[in-house]
Amino acid sequence: MKSPQRYSHLDDHAAAGMTLPDDERVQFILADRFIRHRALNKLMIHLETLVLEPRRVRAWGLVITGDPGAGKTMLATSLSRRFAPITATDDAPQQVPIVSISMTGAREAKTIFNRTLEALGIPIVATLRGSDREELAIRMLRQLGVRLLIVDEIQDILNSTPRQQRIALDTVKLLMNEVKIPILALGIPKAILAMKADPHLNARFDYRELPSWKDNNDFEVLLHSLVRNLPLANPSHLTTTTLVRSILERTEGTLARIVRLIRYAAVHAILTGRECIDAQMLDLADEVPDLSGLTPPQEAGIERGSAGRRQAA
Structure with a gap:
């Protein structure tokens, strides 16, 4: 075990992770976590x-666009x-502040309402009529205190007929109007x-884009945030010129x-004993690290390494 006290280059959670065996440090590194950095602060505040x-009589919404891998899902998960949902107690009912659904293959209002109910954990009754399904979805969104x-x-939505597009958008608008929640x-x-x-x-939506990263100060701040974790x-x-360009070229x-790339490089840094990411580790990170010699997560005691998961927002 290593003492966390001397690792001033790490944040508190990562420094605590230095007390873990190598197997668990690797799992710590590979675990999903959201790194809140300066370039996203305004968006996260929004x-x-x-x-x-x-709640507003006229609810507002936000559209976030970006190429695949730009970080949209990461933001939503964070x-x-x-x-997170709040379990019911003797003094307060269950609360589900955020519900998430996908529009993939959703061509009818029935599908959208069903997915909303499923996300709320409500069993779907196949015999429900359309109006009953709509009423149930709206009632449960209100009852469970959904706020987004x-x-x-x-x-x-574009992969459908004009009629289906209109139905999908009308359903989104209906939920905003009836439940008065943003989307x-x-x-x-x-x-x-x-x-x-x-x-x-x-007219009720703002639009934000998650662009690709460029060689600028924001990207250097991102890299610094990543390695501190x-x-x-x-x-x-x-953040040297050579490594910044190398990372951008490899990742587009x-x-x-x-x-x-950074996570794989960090894993290689542990497996090789290098204990830092440099040009050699980035070269190795072009290949998936071989974890076959490590203890599987359920045996490695990942729960004991929960300091890493607490970083996830």
């Missing part, structure tokens, strides 16, 4: 405000963890076209690829 502000509905893959819509750049197909709905004994200096500036 999202949290949507959840926390009082927000859902931040506002996340609609993923919103661009899939966070996620999709690739052409998702904007789907939302703008309905002028009334479009990796329990390695020695500091990693990734896509956030998911950047995170995976």
Whole structure:
């Protein structure tokens, strides 16, 4: 075991992770966690405000677009963890602040209502009529205190007939009007076209894009944030011109690829005993690290390494 006190290059959670055996440090590194960094602060504040502000007669929404791997799902997952469901007690009912559904293959209002009910944990009764299903979805959204509905893959509305597009958008609008909750819509750049197909709905949404990362100060801050969350004994200096360019070339500036590359490099740094990420570790990270010699997670006591999971927002 290593003392966490001397690892000033790490944040508190990663420094605590230095007390774990190597097997568990590897699992710590590979575990999903959201790294909140400066470039996303304003967007996260916007999202949290949507959840926390009082209900409005005219609910607002937000559309976040980006190429695959840009970080849309990461943002939504982080927000859902931040506002996790609250179990009922003797003094308070169950609360489900955030519900998430996907529009993939959703061509009818019935499908959207069914997915909403499933996300709420409500058993689906096949014999329900359309109006009853709609009423049940609206009632349960209110009863469980839902404050934000996340609609993923919103661009899939475009893969349908004009009639089906109209039904899908009308259903989204109905939920906003009846439950008076904001909606966070996620999709690739052409998702904007789907939302703008309905002028009334479009007027109630703001639009934000998650662009690819470039060689600038924001990217250096991101790299610094990433390595501070990796329990390695020695500091990693990734913001040199050579390494920044190398990372961007390997990942094409896509956030998911950047995170995976850095994580794999960190795992190689543990497996080789290097204990920091450098050009050699980045070269190794082009290949998936061989974990066959490590103890499987259920045996490695990942629960004991929960310091890493607490970082996830």
